[in-house]
Amino acid sequence: MIDVQTKWSKVDDYISNLLVQSDQVLEDTLVANEGAGLPAIDVSPSLGKFLHLLAKLQGAQRILEIGTLGGYSTIWLARALPQDGRLVSLELDPTHAQVAQANIDRAGLTSRVEIQVGEALDSLAKLTEESPVFDMVFIDADKPNNPNYLQYALKFSRPGTLIICDNVVRDGEVVDENSEDPGVKGTRELFDMIAKEPRLTSTAIQTVGGKGYDGFAAILVTE
Numbered sequence: 049m050i051d052v053q054t055k056w057s058k059v060d061d062y063i064s065n066l067l068v069q070s071d072q073v074l075e076d077t078l079v080a081n082e083g084a085g086l087p088a089i090d091v092s093p094s095l096g097k098f099l100h101l102l103a104k105l106q107g108a109q110r111i112l113e114i115g116t117l118g119g120y121s122t123i124w125l126a127r128a129l130p131q132d133g134r135l136v137s138l139e140l141d142p143t144h145a146q147v148a149q150a151n152i153d154r155a156g157l158t159s160r161v162e163i164q165v166g167e168a169l170d171s172l173a174k175l176t177e178e179s180p181v182f183d184m185v186f187i188d189a190d191k192p193n194n195p196n197y198l199q200y201a202l203k204f205s206r207p208g209t210l211i212i213c214d215n216v217v218r219d220g221e222v223v224d225e226n227s228e229d230p231g232v233k234g235t236r237e238l239f240d241m242i243a244k245e246p247r248l249t250s251t252a253i254q255t256v257g258g259k260g261y262d263g264f265a266a267i268l269v270t271e
């Protein structure tokens with residue numbers, strides 16, 4: 049009998065091969081990330097494609113991403129933008145940002161994507177001066193800061209903005225109210241904030257696949 053992780057991975061591969069339609073640019077991105085020693089904590093191909101579909105459904109013209117890594121999710125999202133669309137992606141690690149920039153250039157998305165290097169909270173504070181409005185926000189950085197990132201996402205939203213927050217299930221640890229894990233605590237605080245905020249309607253979906261057991265929250269700003 050195959051173990052459950054092997055089964056999840058096989059089904060993920062089946063879906064990816066048939067439906068996700070990855071291409072050389074996306075494959076080269078993952079190879080470049082591995083070559084540069086980046087951790088393989090990017091979204092799975094199936095989740096990348098799902099983000100792309102959401103951005104398309106959203107008719108997104110301006111997207112904010114918090115947590116670039118090597119730009120894998122960035123490429124999926126930016127490909128959903130129109131020619132004059134804009135994606136701002138925030139990344140702390142200059143090496144990650146450098147690898148991501150090369151991947152984004154290779155993907156032909158240089159004019160649509162701007163990577164801002166530094167602590168995301170500092171970049172967000174600076175962005176506030178421009179009073180930006182984003183159609184979609186993808187939160188996928190340091191999990192203890194999830195509540196702070198949600199607050200900025202709200203500040204930069206309009207009614208109809210979609211906020212996706214990744215890795216909110218954390219192998220099921222999210223239900224442990226006594227957890228001392230800062231990532232779990234940050235995520236539980238995020239859930240509490242969403243639940244209490246009347247301007248938001250939301251859900252969270254558990255996922256399994258090649259990246260294990262996790263999930264994402266989908267949050268719609270209603271007013």
Ligand SMILES: C[S@@+](CC[C@H](N)C(=O)[O-])C[C@H]1O[C@@H](n2cnc3c(N)ncnc32)[C@H](O)[C@@H]1O
Pocket residue numbers: 089090091114115116117118119120121122138139140141144166167168169188189190
């Ligand atoms: C999970 S990875 C992002 C994966 C990427 N979204 C993808 O799916 O391809 C998280 C990234 O957030 C960055 N990060 C961690 N703490 C950060 C912070 N305080 N400010 C900005 N970026 C941060 C990490 O360096 C890492 O590259």
Ligand SMILES: [Mg+2]
Pocket residue numbers: 089090091188214215
């Ligand atoms: Mg993630």
